Amino acid sequence: MSIPKVVICSAVRTPIGAIGGALADMLPRPLAILAAKAAIAQAKLDPKYIDYTTMGWVAQDPRSPNIAKTTCEFAGAPLTSGGTTVHENCASGGAAIHDIARRIICGEIQLGIAGGVESMSNVPRYLFNGRMKGQQYGDMTLVDGLMGALTDTTVGKKGELMGLLTERLVEKYKVSREVQDEVAFESHKNAITAWENGSFDYVTKVEIPGKKGVTIFSKDEGPKKLDLAYFTKQKPYFKPEGGTITGANSSSLNDAAAAIIIASESRAKELGLPILAELKSFGNIGVPKELMGEGAFKVVPRLLERSSLKISDIDFYEMNEAFAAVVGAAYVDIPELKKEKMNQWGSGISLGHxxxxxGVRQVVDMVHQLGQRGKSVGMTTRCVGGGMGSGEIIVRI
Structure with a gap:
């Protein structure tokens, strides 16, 4: 039995909203449905052929249980089509892609939707003591779910924020503040240039109802025209004394959704679907949780090995800028990485995270970047809280 080639037939995303910004009033489910419908429309796919949907979502809450199945249904898939929601921290969108690809490779399905969604504006606060503690009197404390998602509670006595963990990475790889600020500056510059050049013309618009009618949200809120001096004057946030990581050279908190149609090559051809790219390889790697940022570049050799490719074969990389220090450390660990190939349309610092x-957003942007710029091979990677790296290699067809 031959292993089916896994291909991408459409790739869409919403604009990325700032926390408390344009998408703040939209809960995750309508965002996910919007992205899924847009992916179906872009591929000109009859949704009756959707076998399965997998969605990545980190801050899951009871308002949208198994968001993948409901997204699948409201996007028009048959009721017999299944759905699974996955949580893999910052790699959740990547995990959705990997899940659909594995199901195709194993022969379980022939075509599916892989998506990712997050509304960080709507992450709940929790009352953990509210149900069984039997407290009749006195105050109870709400716990911020968003801060919890940004903290590794297994490191140190009280847990550490991801930014503080990344200061450990800075020390190990001797990543200077100057390098980090340069990465952040280039991220915004590249994202602004891409928007001004019309590169993001595939970003699907979001209609937001309001008291004064419908507002159209059509552009990422994060990228800004900033000079390098803006970054250099920021103060360290996570480690005020002697630290290097600032709010400006870290990723932002955001709301967005993205989706791709993935199929076996034979199924795509049978249905007459566009074939934008092949998902050449994908996977994860474990790293020490105290150095979780390593995952974004430690996964690179594994992806190359699985694809029988070399660093020089990759035309563009997007290494998610959870922190600029991650990209800075990657340049130290893998000297062959070329800055002119890295994050050419921006990443987590400018576009948002x-x-x-x-994970899905990265693949969506990479598929279109390869197509628009006439290149062949792209790599997308990300670090993962808890100590992991995740990534994909995409080959344009």
């Missing part, structure tokens, strides 16, 4: 969406 809606955590459950990011």
């Amino acid at each position: 809606p955590v459950g969406c990011t």
Whole structure:
């Protein structure tokens, strides 16, 4: 039995909203449905052929249980089509892609939707003591779910924020503040240039109802025209004394959704679907949780090995800028990485990092970047809280 080639037939995303911004009033489910419908429309796919949907979502809450199945249904898939929601921290969107690809490779399905969604504006606050503690009197404390998602509670006595963990990475790889600020500056510059050049013309518009009618949200809120001096004057946030990581050279908190149609090559051809790219390889790697940022570049050799490719074969990389220090450390660990190939349309610092969406968003942008710029091979990677790396290699067809 031959292993089917896994191909991408459409790739869409919403604009990325800032926390408390344009998408703040939209819960994750309508965002996910919007992205899924847009992916179906872009592929000109009859949704009756959707076998399965997998969605990445980090800050899951009871308002949308198994968001993948409901997204699948409301996007028009048959009721017999299944859905699974996955949580893999910042790699949740990547995990959705990997899940659909594995199901195709194993022969379980022939075509599916892989998506990712996050509304960090709507992450709940929790009352953990509210049900069984039997407290009749006195105050109870709400716990911020968003801060919880940004903290590794297994490191240190009280847990550490991801930014503080990344200061450990800075020390190990001797990543200077100057390098980090340069990465952040280039991220915004590249994202702004891509928007001004019309590169993001595939980003699907979001209609937001309001008291004064419908507002159209059509552009990422994050990228800004900033000079390098803006970054250099920021103060360290996570480690005020002697630290290097600032709010400006870290990713932002965001709301967005993205989706791709993935199929076996034979199924795509049978249905007459566009074939934008092949998902050449994908996977994860474990790293020490105290150095979780390593995952974004430690996964690179594994992806190359699985694809029988070399660093020089990759035309473009997107290494998610959870922190600029991650990209800076990658340049130290893998000297062959070329800055002119890295994050050429921006990444987490400029575009934003809606955590459950990011993995799919990266693949969406890479597929279109390869197509628009006439290149062949792209790599997308990300670090993962808890100590992991995740990534994909995409080959344009």
